[in-house]
Amino acid sequence: MITLEVDRYKFSFTDAINAFKFDEKDKTMPMYHGAPMKGVDVVAEFSEAYIYIEIKDYDDLKICDIKAAENEEDKEAKKKHFRWLKSYLKEKYRDSYLYRNAENKVDKPIHYICLLNFDNAMNSTMKKALKHELPVGKPSARWITQIAHSCQVVNFNRWNLAYPQWPLTRISTGTPAVG
Numbered sequence: 438m439i440t441l442e443v444d445r446y447k448f449s450f451t452d453a454i455n456a457f458k459f460d461e462k463d464k465t466m467p468m469y470h471g472a473p474m475k476g477v478d479v480v481a482e483f484s485e486a487y488i489y490i491e492i493k494d495y496d497d498l499k500i501c502d503i504k505a506a507e508n509e510e511d512k513e514a515k516k517k518h519f520r521w522l523k524s525y526l527k528e529k530y531r532d533s534y535l536y537r538n539a540e541n542k543v544d545k546p547i548h549y550i551c552l553l554n555f556d557n558a559m560n561s562t563m564k565k566a567l568k569h570e571l572p573v574g575k576p577s578a579r580w581i582t583q584i585a586h587s588c589q590v591v592n593f594n595r596w597n598l599a600y601p602q603w604p605l606t607r608i609s610t611g612t613p614a615v616g
Contacts, residue, residue, distance in 0.1 A: 441479060443478050450483075499515075502555075531584075546586040549588045574586075
């Protein structure tokens, strides 16, 4: 089992070949990239696939929730943040794909999991938008391979339901995990 602590979460990958913090900021660490691109927080390698994981925790859980808008100005601000977050998550994946391609490490299917602390409905909306933008599958007849085989957007509780083989715990910081 490989355990990894990243951004106040502890991942336990029971069947991983390797798992590491990918978005390394410390220049002395072996996974530091040095290139001016984004990187997902975690890469885990399994015998049949790679998993890219991006983590985002927000204090304001309604920051992207258009349904919770109090007025038209608030609605536009929430739409703008949703679009920004969707683009940011897409860029994190694509840049990570480029890094790993340059390392010759895209030899297996890649699955993208975004761990966000929004409710299930908001995560579902983000998942739908993100799957289209990555894109998941082979959107062009000219493509030989897929750049993303799947995309999931889950919160803490949904992670543990969807991936019981990879238990996730919240590292205590005084902030409760949001389900």
